[in-house]
Amino acid sequence: MPELPEVETVCRGLAAALEGRRLTGVEVRRPDLRIPFPPGFAAALQGRRVLRIRRRGKYFIWELDDGTALLGHLGMSGSMTIRAPGTNFPPPAPHDHVILTTDDGAQVSYHDPRRFGLMTLSTVAGVEDHPLLAAMGPEPLSDAFTPAVLAAALKGKQTPIKSALLDQGAVAGLGNIYVCEALFRARVSPRRLADNVGRRKVEALVPAIKSVLTEAIASGGSSLRDYRQATGELGYFQHTFAVYDREGQPCPGCDCGAAEGQANGIQRIVQAGRSTFFCAKRQR
DNA sequence: CACGAACCCTGGCTGC
DNA sequence: TGCAGCCAGGGTTCGT
Known part of the structure; x- marks a missing residue:
């Protein structure tokens, strides 16, 4: 479910409520997420003060006052919800x-029906080198993400640009929705091989990625x-x-598919097992 | 090596 | 109404 804008939005909400607070209760109700909680997980959090909450790609990182870092991922269906002080807390729901x-x-609850998410422990000093983060590409909203950097990541890849942009090692944080939207903005066909995306198209892709992510964050993410x-x-x-998810509807860029009986419009194809939505007329 | 398919797991929707 | 089948924002593993 959550891609970069959703994780960023969640982290901002958590930061506002939790930074400076001490964790007085830690209840692990189900330990078998995508990877098991490490031994001593609850004890490592118990009593610690949260200094800072930040994001790397689709991961969230909580920096604690003893140098421990809580590193986690929301998978497809994970969510973190704050219940403000003074409210009556409902009994734990299934999948909390x-x-x-x-x-x-x-109270903060981590809820994840499909259990594709994870939480583990690292250190504040070493978390960027944690195996889950070490191979991750540049942050797309940072100044380090430039056309030259993206071009280098795409060079030689014989996979469609759609699949290449989903690779977290090329650029961090993009998922199925925002890749489709960014390719549309940059007018690049999702079927074009990464190696064949020319310089001008790479130069269009970088601002397209930055703008769609920035606007999505400003909107509080996408709720499907x-x-x-x-x-x-x-x-x-x-x-x-x-x-995204607009198969059969007119293309908002060139309006193809809007006229009666006109065949064009947004179409859906499957690439590497995932749905891709695009306008074949506008995206080349 | 580099790619795509299969798989992990549950819930919701569609169509018969 | 019931249920089988399919699909879903993620990532890893296995086979070609």
């Missing part, structure tokens, strides 16, 4: 796998089925999708 309590009486911000609010970027 971790419940944290803070010293000001707030169960995604929510940490505050419980829905994101609303899904109303802005140009192509």
Whole structure:
């Protein structure tokens, strides 16, 4: 479910509520997420103060006051929800796998029906070198992400650009939705081989990726089925999708498919087992 | 080596 | 109404 904008939105919500707070309760209700919790997981968090919450790609990182880092991923269906101090906390729902309590009486629950998410421990000093993060590509919203850097990542790859951009080692944080949207903005066909994306198209892709991610973050992310911000609010970027999940609808760029009986419009294909949505007329 | 398919798991929707 | 089948925002592993 969550791609970079959703994880960023969740981290901002968590940071506002948790930075400076102490974790007074740690309840692990189900230990078998994608990878098991490490031994001593709950004890390592218990009593620690949260100094900072940040994001790397689709991972969240909590920096604790003893140099421990909590490193986690929301997978496809994970969410983190804050319940403010003073509210009546509902009993744990099915798939609430971790419940944290803070010293000001707030509660944070990690909920993940499909259990593709994970949480593990690292250190603040070494978390960037953790095996889960070490091979990750540049942050797309940083100044380090430039056309030259993207071109180098695509060079020689005989896989479609759609698949290449989903590779977290090329650029961090993109998922199925935002790759489709960025390719549309840059007018690049998802079927074009990565190695055959010319310099001008790479130069269009970089700002397309940056703009779609920036706008999605400003909208609180995209809520399709169960995604929510940490505050419980829905994101609303899904109303802005140009192509994602819009098969058969007119292309918002060239309006093909709008006229009666006209064959064009947004089409859906499958690449590497995932749906791709695009306009074959506008994206080349 | 580099690619795509299969798989991990559950829930929701579609169509018969 | 019931249920089988398919699909889903992620990532890893296995086979070609």
